[in-house]
Amino acid sequence: MPPRTKRRTSIADVAKLAEVSVGTVSNVLNRPDRVSPATRERVESAIAELSFVRNGSARQLRAGTITTAGAIVLDIANPFFTDVARGIEDRLDEAGYTLMLASSDEDPEREARYLRLFEEHGVQGVMVVPSGPEIEHLLTLRERGLRIVLLDRPSPDPSVSSVAVDDRAGAAAAARHLLDLGHEHLAFLNGPHTIRQCADRSAGLRDALSEAGLDVDEALEEITITALNADGGQAGTEQILAMDARPTATMCVNDLTALGALRTLRAAEVPVPSGMAVVGYDDVTFAGELATPLTSVRQPMHRLGHRAADLLLAESEAPEQVVFQPELVVRESTTGTG
Template identity: 80%
Template sequence: MTTTAPRRRASISDVARQAKVSVGTVSNVLNRPDRVSPATRERVLAAIDDLVFVPNGSARQLRAGTITTAGAIVLDVSNPFFTDVARGIEDRLEEADYTLMLASSDENPEREARYLRLFEEHGVQGLMVVPSTPDVEHLEALRARGVRVVLLDRPSPVDTLSSVAVDDRAGAAAAARHLVDLGHERIAFLNGAHTIRQCADRSAGLHDALVELGLDPGEALVEITISTLNADGGQSGTEQVLGLADRPTATMCVNDLTALGALRTLRAAGVPVPSGMAVVGYDDVTFAGELATPLTSVRQPTHQLGHRAADLLLDPDDVVEQVTFQPELVVRESTTGVG
């Protein structure tokens, strides 16, 4: 009987040789990619993928099974939504004596890829990731190398990866019905790029509800794309709304941070809320109900979202499962007024 010797694990020198660069350049690509030209970086990354390279220190730890660490990559950890999700993850991991490594991708695919490589190098055994792009092929490859992966706050587009998400179409539709029930027939929507799954789904949910209610979305909805999904983005989007000749009477915001910027801008412009402009947020983060004008918002079960994602990651059977939570509209004074 013949046996086949196991394939030697690729080294950083192998990567450097194949990419025709120095070992130092490979190290920079892994740890300081901003120091390497895009063309060289792409060549090194192609060699890493081709050789299925994992740094040796991490490989020893993974083989020994001595590391009990999970990682999470979210879009922006400073966003209270992701802070609450991370707490849910942490609480579940603590039950299993795991520690959490947390990072923000800032919706940047290169930054996400860098953290994925760093986490793998440091022996992280499982990852929960909010993908910065719809393409998850790189996460499937990570799973194929033995790292457990759960998509966070995204439904999985493939049957090889587990996911935990919220039905954003339903949440946005509930907000639209609420505004129309209050008499609003022209609504502004401050939204991010549709390449972000939540942004696309929330836009679709608004359209669904307006059609259902007999309104033409082309006339009833003014969607304004903002560059940052935070208070500054809410401010710039609201300034555009206020400059419209046919001004909407309500503004739906893609998240509560955006709504915070919208409320700030309306106050500075002397526009009363809700009589001059009703405002709805999304996420129902901690501060939403504590504002001077408490914010109507679509509540997401943030702690449950994180807790369930970690639960899937720790599943001893490693079963692929898609979990979807339902959101809830929380009505406050930013749409209904006092009393």
């Protein structure tokens, strides 16, 4: 069983430890010039010792119970996370909760700022796509009373609930599809392996190539792009087109990247799929509506968000690690006549 969460430290707790009134603590927080330096130092020491975080929604709480949850994703501009967020919002709305949503842009410091902001505003829990491999900062928040659910990532700690998709299996299925079509020299436009999804998708692709008896180092050109969007896909595809021994198929870490790849291939008058097959990942809404409909690995985005919110709202303290299976959706970008 996971450790029982602690009651959130209150302003009264700080006042008791510092041996001052609640009003004095309030002045230190809001009007420090009204408090003597010695008293202010004593209060600030108590705040640090108790890890006190002011509640930015206190005024609203006086009027009734606030039921708010937070979610931090990597990039809300990515349609994948937009659909995940809609799943979260729909489930929270059923339970009478509101949602505070933010993008970390894969920046741990930005993620930390939003976590702090959410805590100050009194959220009951946070669903978060961690921007790095470590989650100690999230465990600290849980100890202070927040419910934590990892989103789009398996939990490295069995005491923390998580909702994820088997990205290794999804990438392997996509690679096997390309191998079945006769492609034995692949490019992979991927993000840094510090992002769990990127590492898992790379591993799945390599699994499939190894299973096929190919030399992975010869069969795969993995290109790390800094932006997991259409511009990143364009930059990576330009590198592929400049290769002397050009791969015959390109896998992309997500559909936005694939959109950039298709755009660049069209500009270079490389036909898809006869000149270059392209596979995306996520199967966002536009994937099947492009001029060349995109083969993609479908993730259950709405269900992912809905289930994460379920876990956050669950009264049981028993953690759950939920893993969905992806589905390969084959379209003309790999099997068409272009």
